[in-house]
Amino acid sequence: MKLQDIVPVVVAFITLAGVLAQLRRRRPKIRESVRHDAELLALLPEESEGRRILQDHIDNAIRMMVQVEDHKTINPGGAFGAASMFAIGAGGLVALYVWAPFDAWWWWVFVCQAGMAVLGGVLGVVDELTPKHRDIRGRPLQLRNR
Numbered sequence: 514m515k516l517q518d519i520v521p522v523v524v525a526f527i528t529l530a531g532v533l534a535q536l537r538r539r540r541p542k543i544r545e546s547v548r549h550d551a552e553l554l555a556l557l558p559e560e561s562e563g564r565r566i567l568q569d570h571i572d573n574a575i576r577m578m579v580q581v582e583d584h585k586t587i588n589p590g591g592a593f594g595a596a597s598m599f600a601i602g603a604g605g606l607v608a609l610y611v612w613a614p615f616d617a618w619w620w621w622v623f624v625c626q627a628g629m630a631v632l633g634g635v636l637g638v639v640d641e642l643t644p645k646h647r648d649i650r651g652r653p654l655q656l657r658n659r
Contacts, residue, residue: 518611525603525631529596532635536642543578547571588651591641599634602627 550571557564605627613620646654 518607521606521610522603525599525606529599529635529638532639533642536639543574547574547578550574584646585644586647586651587644588641588647591651592638595634595637595641597634598630598637602630602632602634605630 550567554564554567554571557567606624609620609623609627613623641651648654
């Protein structure tokens with residue numbers, strides 16, 4: 514087996530690793546923001562207009578945290594299905610590269626199909642591992658701003 518035979522697989526796994534690393538990036542949580550705002554509130558004078566505004570902001574953030582943030586979930590089953598689709602597409606590309614003659618007319622059709630499977634798998638994994646409001650079956654809900 515030559516190095517050229519495994520390059521598509523390595524590129525596919527690097528792409529997936531990059532997507533998963535982006536998902537794991539630390540984002541500021543509402544709780545951290547509220548804690549920081551509460552510390553600022555303690556530093557403001559009692560009669561300050563900014564204190565009242567900041568207190569209202571903290572109250573609204575806590576309401577939002579209770580109503581929204583604590584009820585977001587991921588869909589591990591959907592992520593597994595999307596990762597399977599990614600693996601099938603990547604495996605198909607590797608198999609095509611190793612065993613198929615490059616002069617066949619259907620080669621490009623298969624490359625397009627496998628590429629779409631890889632793209633769909635990566636996008637599916639990202640979508641299913643993003644915390645969202647979901648119903649009992651794992652489907653994302655569309656919530657309106659109230």
